Every structure is written in structure tokens, then in C-alpha cells.
Amino acid sequence: MGRLSLRFAALGYLTLILIGPLVMMVWRTAEDVDGAWTAISDPDTLSAFKLTLMVTAIAVVVNTVFGIVCALVIVRGDIRGRGFLNAFVDLPLSLSPVIVGFSLLTLYGLDGWLGWFQRNGYEILFATPSIVLATIFVTLPFVVREVVPTLREVGTEQEQAAETLGASGWQTFWRITLPCIRWAVIYGVVLTAARGIGEFGAVAVVSGNFAGETQTATLRVEDAYQFAYGNYAPAYGISFVLAATAVIILVAMILLQPKESRH
Amino acid sequence: MGFVTTFLLIIVVLPIAAIASRATDLGWSGFWQVVSSPEAVSALKLTLLMSTLAVLTTAVFGTIIAWVLVRDSFAGKSVVNAIIDLPFALPTIVAGLVIMALYGPQTPIDFTVNGHHFDANVTFTRGAIYVALLFVTLPFVVRSVQPVLMELDTELEEAARSLGASEFATFRRVVLPSILPGILSGVAMAFARAVGEIGAIVLIAGNLPFKTEVASIYLFHRISQDPEGSAAVAVVLLLISFAVLLGIGALRWHVTRHERG
Secondary structure, eight states, X not given: OOHHHHHHHHHHHHIIIIIHHHHHHHHHHHHTHHHHHHHHTSHHHHHHHHHHHHHHXXXXXXXXXXXXXXXXXXXXOOOTTHHHHHHHTTHHHHSOHHHHHHHHHHHHSTTSTTTHXXXXXXXXXXXXXXXXXXXXXXXXXXXXXXXXXHXXXXXXXXXXXXXXXXXXXXXXXXXXXXXXXXXXXXXXXXXXXXXXXXXXXXXXXXXXXXXXXXXXXXXXXXXXXHTOTTXXXXXXXXXXXXXXXXXXXXXXXXXXXXXXXXX | OHHHHHHHIIIIIHHHHHHHHHHHTTHHXXXXXXXXXXXXXXXXXXXXXXXXXXXXXXXXXXXHHXXXXXXXXXXXXXXXXXXXXXXXXXXXXXXXXXXXXXXXXXOSOEEEETTEEEEOOOTTSHHHHHHHHHHHHHHHHHHHHXXXXXXXXXXXXXXXXXXXXXHHHHIIIIIHXXXXXXXHHHHHHHHHHHHHOOHHHHTTSXXXXXXXXXXXXXXXXXXXXXXXXXXXXXXXXXXXXXXHHHHHHHHHHHHTHHHHO
């Protein structure tokens, strides 16, 4: 096979599977801009975007803290089972989001092991806490995955030097370790945010999907599609906003990548 | 360490254990009755079949795309390289709508040749599941093969060619063995992803039982009415995920046995 036929195969495939559908999606949104805008500026849609952003922000903060600590344990910890931990952290990537949502439903349901909360009026399911828990679950691996290899590469020489010079554990972490891994952390945060904003299956199971209350942006898209009655402008409009967000995230990833490899 | 264990216990282990425990409520015969019911078996079979077909396609074209991105040069290559990650960044429900824009009703690919009508509208067919899975699994193989190809020394290939090996023989004997672990790890992640996919499929497949209902959507429809039965099917899906990851891990271990000595 020649170089040209391979190039043709690669670009042809990408056109059919990726580029063509994307162009058509933009085209369909542009066909009814007014309809799309009405759907985007609907109070329930705005509330869905707000909820998605808030949930994603919480998941990012929680998983950044967890991710850094977990990566430190995997790379530096002197305990047995580090290899197991390293493999275990990847588990959410290979689980169906529906199972993730269902597992929370089972655990926090009225007759679940942690059903106490739901029974006593501390609503977790069909409320924001379950959406947050589901999003934390599915985005768990990203910061860990990015920080572990960087931490391995950096080594411990600088940290040891700092400790020899009398720095406390915290000082060493803030002044030496964190600056060394910051690009990996940021890259992990970007991936966490992208996945958090886009999560559908797990959130669909636990949120209750009440418009204006527990409906996230992706659930809003599904709703707009299911109740379209032939008018798909709202679904395409809200999707377009999410797709534009994804493109911005992608550009951020590309801008961060060269800095990462400079280490 | 205590923090990490406690966090994982509360966020991941307890919920999964709760499902497993709920599934045991049925007892062995009850469990078997649910997972061997015709609709559940049909959904599980369809999921495995479509995931296998999609991942095989992704493996072939992903490898070609990775090769073209590393070895070829043409105008706009960096843009093409950048958009490969888009299926990772795009919400899956939006991915479903993106697929629908080209392969849904009113598809622009619609023509008649010699009285034979052809159009690319795949809505409510298994073709819809296939296309949606091709979209979401695209980056996995490309991104796991690309770095390996970059590291690969072209001298070996030149040596093979100068000794009279054909292009195909060079690829099969020299390039493929080096990139195979990369392909397999991409395939493993893509397969796990495909088996669990719901967002990209749910709008376009129609979710007709026995026809276009995949396991995750079967589960999704059943959770509120039949928690015990759903837990049983969820356990089967969990076991499939574990088995695939273990299987491919073992295969990768086998492939890299020479490097490890």
C-alpha cells in the first residue's frame, strides 16, 4: 500500500466518522438559529448549565485533591499493594456510567446501606448530592493518571534537598513538589472538567431529571430531543453550546501539551 | 494513605459492593433466571457483537490514522491531529446528535443509481449503534499507537526493505510486532468503553428490545421497576469489564515477554 492510498484511507475514514457529522451538526444548528437561541436562553436551560458548571467545579476540586494525594501514594508510598491501587484507580474508566448511577441508587436508596440519609430528609438521590457523587466517581482517574508519570519522572532529589535544608513537609510540597507537577495537574483538571460536563448515563440514573432543578445540560439535550415533535432546533442549539465548550477545552489541552513535554 | 483508602471505599467500593449484595438477594436460581431471560441475553449478545465489530474497525483505521499522522506529511496535518481528541471532549449525548446530523433522517447522503435507492439514514437500526461506537472509540487506538510509532526507529524497516522484503512483509514482520502492545491497550480501553456506552447510542438506536437495545440501555430502562433483576444484569456487565481488562492485560504481558527477558 502506498503512502497516498493510506492517507486517502485515513482522511476518508475521518471525514465519514468525525468531520462530516460535525459539519452537518453545525449546519443543522445554523438552519434555525432563532429556534436554537430560544432554547438556549430558556430559564430551565440556563439553570441546567448552571447546575452542570457547579457540579463539575465541585468534582474538579475534590478529584484534584484526591488525585494528587493518590498519585503521591502510588509513586512515593512505601506500602504494599501500590500496583493494585494504581490499577484500581482506572476502574471507573471501564465501567458503564449506568452501573455507576445504579450503584449509587442502591447504596443511598431508602433500603440501601446508607439509606439513613434519604430516610431522614437529607436528600441525596434525585437531588444535587447524587449528581455530584456520580460525577466524582466517573472523573476519578483523570488527575491521578496525569500526575503519576510526571511524579515518577521528577524524582525525589529536589525534595530531599529541601528537607535537608530544613523545610517542613508542607513547605516541600508547596514549594517543590506542586510546581513540578503543576502542568500535569492542570491537564488532569481539564480532562476532569470535560468529562464532568459531558457525563450523561450516571447522572441520568440518579438525578431525577427535574427541569430547572436537577436537570443537567446533557439531560436537557436528551429531553429536548425526546420531546422535539419534529422540531430539533432546541436539541441542536443546546448541543451546539456544549460542543463549543468541548472545542474550547480541546484548544486548552493543545496549548497545555507542549508545556508539559518541556519538562 | 488512610485518606486515599477511605475516599475510594466511599466513592467506588461501597456502591459497587451494594450492587453485588443486591444481586445476591435473588439467590442463585433467581439470578440465573434474570440473566438468562431472552431479552437480557439478546441485549448482552448485541452489546458484545456491536462492540467487537466497532472495536475491530477502530483498530484497523486507528492504526492507519496513527501511521499517517506520524510518517506522512500534508497540509492541515496538525488540525487533523487535534480533532482526533474531540470524541473524548464531546459530551456523549452530543456525540449522538452529531451522528444523527449526518446519519439520521434527512441525511444528505441519499441517491438512486439504476433504480436502486440508497441513503445513509441508520436511525433505529444496528447500523446506528455501530456508527455511534466508531465515533466514541476513535481516539483510543490512535492515541495509544501514535507515541509508539514516533519512538520506532525507521532503520530496521529500511534494513528489511533493502534485504528485499515487500512493504507488507516489512509491516507485518517489523512494524506490527512493535506497535501490537499499543494497539491492544487501545483496543482494551475502546472495548470497555463500547460495552458501557449509553449517551451516544440512546437517541439514534431507538432501543427496540431484541433489535437495537444494548445492555446499558436495557439496564437503564429496568432499574426503577426491578432493582434486583437489574443488579443481576449489572453484575454480568461488571464481570465482562473485568474479564476483558484481565484478558487483554495477559495478552499484552505475553506480547512483551521478549522485552522483559
